[in-house]
Amino acid sequence: MSFKSNVVIVTGASSGIGAATAVQFAKEGASLVIVGRNEARLKDIAAKCAAVGSAPLVVRADVSNDDDARRIISETIKKFGKLDVLINNAGVLEYGTILNGKILKSYDKNISINLRAVIHMTMLAAPYLVKTKGNIVNVSSVLGQFHIMPMVNAYATSKAGLDHFTRGSAKELAASGVRVNAVSPGPVETNMLMTFESSEDTQEVNTPLGRVSQPAEVADLILFMASDKAKAITGSVFLADNGVILG
Template sequence: MFAKEGADVALVARTQAKLAAVAKNIEALGRKALVIQADLSKEADTATVVPKTVEHFGKLDVLVNNAGISPAGSLTEGTVLQAYDEVMKTNVRAVIQLTSFAAPYLAKTKGNVVNISSVVALRPCKNPELLPYFVSKAALDHFARCAAVELASSGVRVNTVKPGPVDNDFNSNNSLGDPKVIRQTLIDATLQGFIATNEEIGGVILFLASDKARSITGCNYVMDNGWTMVSHE
């Protein structure tokens, strides 16, 4: 979607095949794609992302922090700390690290950051095994607000998109059960009776990253098909 609007894009993920497929689509639109294979749970990998991007493109306009994992762990089973440490490395620490590295370059371009959080940050966790994930997204939300305050004097905006259920492979790869059952459960939990698409979420990210949103910073955009308005007892 960014490439369609004329952007060159650095792509960061663990899976080479997926990176290559997206890069091919971007190049088919006449834009440049830089593939960076990295595991953002590893500090050394994360540290390479911004330098490689700036070296290749000469600047940085937008940072989209989208990587996220959801390991299971609960208080009563004694697995919460292991899951917490794992999820925080990717969902929060990597975001802070990338934003810190990106900030000087974004200040030069008057660019911005868009963080991908989740509506689970707004409600207590009903499934005990998802507690670490819920906590990580709440932490991410507050980091974004604090970062917006600190970076405002540099002309850098920081905003957050909070999806509810989305029809993508984050849910289909979930280790908590049958993907079809999980998908239907997510649909049933919404007010509208359907869940968002990647393109719908991407459209809001693109808006927040654009000059059309120049007056928006420190904000959380909820896109959840009414999930937060339905009782989940």
């Protein structure tokens, strides 16, 4: 699965799934653009990428800020002249329920980063992806298809919207030769899961397979979806959830 002549953007590359994905793309020879807000963590991941491939372009940006989103694409094109793959991975998990009165605040934050920013990045990247017949992989969640608890209702809603947007984008962009897919993990050992498990608002995560995934497992699936091996796959929302959806 070589990405040697490919320019790849990974958002949310400063930790967890995005960081593992960036390192895997670097190993496969991609020209990488890594995006996040935390400068120190981005530097650390850039060094890890450089150790196995070429040094990435680091863009410190908030994907939910419209000017920042435009800058991610313009800096990519300025440096590399093209774009082949966009990985929309940046995401947050903000709690809130109807009865605790925090659902609207939680909805606004989850939607702005997990869904609106993906829609904006897709719109900005699409003209370049059409030129290269490239593709997009969105990082969704099994919770887009399955409710586990009220606290994460708005997060789940943002991911359900992301799943449907993935299918809609795939349908619109197919005629231009651009594929769009989503990968939907269950629990993955990252900062997001640690915060979730340590919160008094939530409950312990159990899965039918009795395990949680490592970020590199999800990265493997993302690279497969972005590769030519998946040339027949578009509009797919691919679960890698250790069986969570089985209930």
